[in-house]
Amino acid sequence: MSNLRSFEGLVTVREMPLRGMITLRGDTEVMTAALKSVGFELPERGMCNGAVVWMSPDEVLVQCPHESVGQTLAALQSATQSMHALALDVSDTRTVFEITGAATREVLAKLAPIDLRSAQFPVGKVRRTRLAQIPCAVWLREESAAEAIIFRSVAEYALGVLQSAAHPQAAVGYFASNKM
């Protein structure tokens, strides 16, 4: 895919290449066991451990390379065969934008009504919220890098609002990382 979208402003925003994504639903025990079978761990509530995104008390989003999604899905399905669980390939459902730069928290704070101060939003935290007018999962991957996971149909809108928020002359300077 060569037509991945990106721009630079207060932050750099890049569309991530297609990624393997699997919705896994089950109770904590089921999800723990199933994830273990593919070498992953169940993240704590409200966190993402790199591969697995906590979505809900009975749902996680498992991320893996796109090539191996079939294999991972099969493994999860087989691990949960006798249990009440749901594992589905949803790799095409969403688009992921990566946001990097010192103003990462700030740009997100223009669009999402969430507390992004570092004490309240540590690295590794994921929060399902809205990005302006669309649902979004915000994952702070590193201090200056976040991923915004949104539905694919509204990718252009997401890009548009991020671009507006990241206007080079629109710095706010509220967070410790880019205090003004």
Add this chain to the structure above:
Amino acid sequence: MSTRLNTGGRLIDRTQIQNFSFNGKQLSGFAGDNLASALLANDQMLMGRSFKYHRPRGVVTSDGSEPNALMNLGEEGRFEPNARATTTPLFEGLYAQSQNHFPSLEFDVGAVNAKLARFLPAGFYYKMFIHPRPFWKHIYEPIIRHSAGLGKAPKARDLDTYEHFYAFCDVAIVGGGIAGLQAALIAGAAGKDVILMEQDGHWGGRAPVDGDIIDGQPAEDWISATLKALEAMENVTLRTSMQGSGVYDHGYLLGYQRLADGAPGADGPRHRLWRIRTKQIVAATGAIERPLSFAGNDIPGVVLASAVRDYLVNFGVSLGDRTVVVTNNDTAYLTALAMKDAGLEVPLIVDARTGGAGALGEAAKAAGIRVETGKGISSVKGGKRVTSVEICAQAGEGAPLEEIACDVVAMSGGWSPVVHLWSHCGGKLIWNEAEAMFAPDPERGPIGADGAAFVTTAGAASGAMTTAAALADAHTKLGGPGQPTPAQDPLTNPIEPVWMMPQSASYKLRSKAWLDFQNDVKVSDVQLAAREGFESVEHAKRYTTLGMATDQGKLSNINGLAVLANQLGTDIPSVGTTTFRPPYTPISMAAIAGEARGEIFQPIRKTPMHDWHAQNGAHWEPVGHWRRAYTYLRGEETISEAVQREVKNTREALGLLDASTLGKIIVKGPDAGKFLDMMYTNMMSNLKVGRCRYGLMCSENGFLSDDGVVARIDEDTWLCHTTTGGADRIHGHMEEWLQTEWWDWKVYTANVTEQYAQVAVVGPNARKVLEKLGGMDVSAEALTFMGWADGTLGGFEVRAYRISFSGELSYEIAVPAAQGRAFWDALMEAGEEFGVMPYGTECLHIMRAEKGFIMIGDESDGTVIPQDLGLSWAISKKKEDFIGKRAQLRSHMTDPNRWKLVGLETVDGSVLPDGAYAVAEGANANGQRNTQGRVTSTYHSPTLDRGIAMGLVLHGPDRMGETLDFPRVDGTVVKARIVDPVFFDPEGEKQNV
């Protein structure tokens, strides 16, 4: 005349000259000026006209409470009406025009109203213009409307951008005066996350102007040191030009930041609206000086004493050569002293108090200023500018004792704490008799989520009216350590309330004593309202329009309700105040809307094939936030021609529909069958794996809410299709029942709508194109009607459903969304030899109507039950329960007189008007024509080449062949016959091949 002095002006930079235009005159000021100070420096005291009488008006304040000096600012896409000159920073090229006059500010024909003032008392329009009836709309109202209004209406599209910012903190402090700074220092030192905002462009509030001494040093020095300390704190955020505009529930504060009002056209947002969530709001918003009510107090040159001082100290502008000060409290003496100190004349201080001032009185006398105590102004003389005042005894009726020439009257009627933010969310006030003001009642603050008060006030906003008291109040409220910062000011003697000057002013004087400058409400108006029974403060306000001007009563309310209380013979607290509503001062609509404009006004949802549609003539139809192709226009053809072409082609050859927007929901679990039996009116648990079934969903209130095809994927998995608009709604509906009613049922759902691109491949050549792509067996035997299968087509992994909404041979093919476009392209290419054309939603609608299939949103409208639509076959008789079943047993739902679905064909072959009603004999008790049916959807059928329609008709299915009358809106009638709703291929031969 008003002028710039050679020295002074702590906020201006005399090295930077800025040129601007006012009413076509080229003027100049300095960097740091605001528009008001710059105009005054150019001897432009006359700045506007009042609302009702078009009286000449000058500036009266030096802040956002200004009622008079409102301007049409800027031009074209950067034009703003009603810009307050007092809060508009001066910049090079500023372009301003005064408002509400014709033809000019100096000569305004509207001023004739002032001559008629005696005929225009409070409420006059309720008593006049009653006869003759048409005159209100056509004569009186247009005249009144035209003379009202203020600024011009903007015309061009806004060229600026705006944004929001969500900030969370522990303490948000509004007001960067000394109390706010002190509060920030304490909260910041305690390690709290603090936002301190100041609406003006500079810190410190009144203290530097008033010459206060804080902690043994001039206020200016203390402010600088405090700012330095705050800037060093990582946890403190400081912002100027940002107003705390509104307080809402649960610690929500609006911060209105004006980023580019001093530099229009600069790259970046003009305004930023902060939406702050904080544990505590500290309103350190200071106090506003009140005018005094004496005759002629609206003449240009009568200005609040504090404003006279502000212009002098902050901008080096003197408002006039001879200033008479009139007051009922100590603070106005500071103005007299400052003016004198600047070398200007202060012929007299008129102090209504018999005791006069203390230390300041002595200082005034020492400076050679004459002070008269126990006196008042009986009237101000002058037209467009003050020329003199007449002095009288405050205690009397206003017999003039002496006339004194002057060009400025600096008035002070005392101070009102700015309690707006305290009050927005329910904080209560108490009347402080000693200070003659309403102040926050600390016992009854606005209640937050935890049940405790979340707003506090600090400083003058609390009613702490001396410098020391203000700092001490901030210290106490914020729980500062040790002792409060010491301070000194020269205020010693208490205020004595003066609500009318003189105390027993005659009617003539009262009818010239303004309360609300902009809306032209006078003391006599409020008195009249009270006499006429408008005793509630809200009645008096609405009857007189007191406090309803753009300053929202900041200057007038307390004076007005004191007059009301007096007239009613009661006290001020029993009259009470009107309600304080956000915003504190007006904020731009654009800032409220934020970034949502133009392309990002709302999300547009796009399918994987969206760009192809756009490039191939799609005429769009919004369906929710989706854009679907209504039809694809070719060449010069009209929309209707395009639709007819698509129908014909699909029926005769091959059509493709982008069906990706249809909802797709996976339902899985041991109890999934049982669950779907509750969700759908039909039985879904007995659907065989590999098969599809059309299902209906109802609300618990019985009405049809959605339909779609359900496929059974495996033993405990079903895939439910919904309408385009239904995807999120139905998924939510399912989860709601699972989570809140049947939480012990073992079912998981997932909304996989966006995972798949789905294409309907429709028409006699449908199978041929799929076979050409190859990979899976799509033959009539292998994939039977209402079956589905997984496989590959042209190398794409697909799920193929053999379903039809058109009566044609039809497949719906789902592929992963990322491959949707490639799959579509492959179909178009392979289909070329079979006459492929894409078709849009209107073609879909026509084809299904030709087949008599209902459409959610057309045949159903939220009041229709499946039984109305002849869909009883889809309602299980075997099931004990499903959502909506009980509701459908109510008497009105089982009424045999409910209108039922039928087909309608016009006698003359024309198309029935959409939404037309079939009339019945006579009229009902309200004189409305009786009806017996209505059209639910209507089209020209290209297949049959005549109008076809569906409709709901009383006893319709029993009246086949009868003709009904459908009046058009123009009164003519279309006759239509009741027929079977299946117009085309009733045996289903075309789809079952």
Add this chain to the structure above:
Amino acid sequence: MLILTCPNCGEAKDETELHAGGEAHLKRFGPGSSDADFEAYLFERENPKGVHFERWHCAPGCGKWFHAARCTMTNEVFGTYSAQTTEPPENIKDAITAKRPGWHWRQFS
């Protein structure tokens, strides 16, 4: 502008990240119920000035429903709790009693 903490994801949610879902603890009446019971189930709502129990949907968010106990006069929130219950839990009732002694709502007090 309410903030309610979703007990499922633990996040303090802004009102714009939530959807109000009306009265909590309704008992469903289906086929076989009387007209009066069914009408009451669908339409007769508690509409108190004061303590109220209501449903909220954490969306956009974790997608779960939860219940809140809130004062309709002041918007004071006494607590949020699981939607998988037919009555308010004791700790919520105690929290209300501490703030609003003598409160009652339907059969609860």
Add this chain to the structure above:
Amino acid sequence: MKRYSAFAVAREAFRHHTGWERAWRSPEPKSHYDVIIIGAGGHGLATAYYLGKNHGIKNVAVLEKGWLGGGNTGRNTTIIRSNYLQDPSAAIYEKARSLYEDLSQDLNYNIMFSPRGVMMLAQTEHEIRGYQRTAHANTLQGVATEFISPKRVKELCPIIDISGPRYPVLGALWQPRGGTARHDAVAWGYARACSDMGMDIIQKCEVTAIKQEGGRVTGVETTKGAIGCNKMGIVVAGNSGQAAEMAGFRLPIESVPLQALVSEPIKPCMDVVVMANTVHGYLSQSDKGEMVIGGGTDGHNAYTQRGSFHHVEETVRALIETFPMISRLKMLRQWGGIVDITGDRSPILSTTPLDGCFINCGWGTGGFKAIPGSGFGMAQLMATGHSPLTEQFGLNRFREGRFIDESVAAGVAH
């Protein structure tokens, strides 16, 4: 009562306006009335007025816990229209609208009814079809409306951007005799006329209990003592649930805040009322020049009379899209009122399980425009036991499943 006229104003001008009478008396309550109306808002006062005018029942008290007209009557966006889809709605709203036409003359009080025309924009295909259906229904209901072209929309309201871009204007349902009136004046005018008929309007008089004997209403306890009556009308929007509870029955009602806002005044630029339902906003310009904007209701029950800010945001951003000029205006004031929403979002004008006690409530966001018709029908119902205007709005409809759903046409509730 001294008549109001230009001559009266001129006469008073020469004696310093000392001759004006009180607009309404301020009496103490008597011990018993034929009829007590609880609630001196527009609907309550209109009910009392038509009881007297049409049915000769003048021994009436109107009890008000605050100040008359102080609830939703004085908080709404003053739109008057009757272009409703369903027959019962069209009947009562058209009755109201036609009474508004002559109300200033009838009451001798200028309520400033301004039939400047109301248009409801169609901005989707679905709305076009809904409004065409409404236009057909209105033709048969005797309500003068028409579906007009985008070009005509632009002529009538030049500040609309009919080309979109997001939601181009595809047409509009136009009611030329819809418009606005001065909301406070409606309450004041009725109050003055009621008082003049000898009715007692008793403000600051809160009802604390409703008394009954043998299933029939006998009177009320109030903060000004007990007052007896033969019949009672409860007309207390925003407090209906509490009043019904005192009377011993329940209502299919929830109370939620509704918000509105005005801009600063500008010179006349809009001579019609526009409702844009796709984007959920209403807009008109007051005689003072303020742009008056109505928006949505909160989703949760509350009695706070403020409401949540995001509704203001949604309304403003939507209106800017269709009326770009609003962008550079400033919001002067926002406020909220409490509206009663019923199960089908249509009002209730009904007898109740308590004999002699009638209720008028549930007008949701659309009560102001109905005031004269509601009062007319309610008075008829209370005086005679039957009114064709109110017949379909009974409480029993919720049990029968016989709803009056106005949202069906194009998502337009009220």
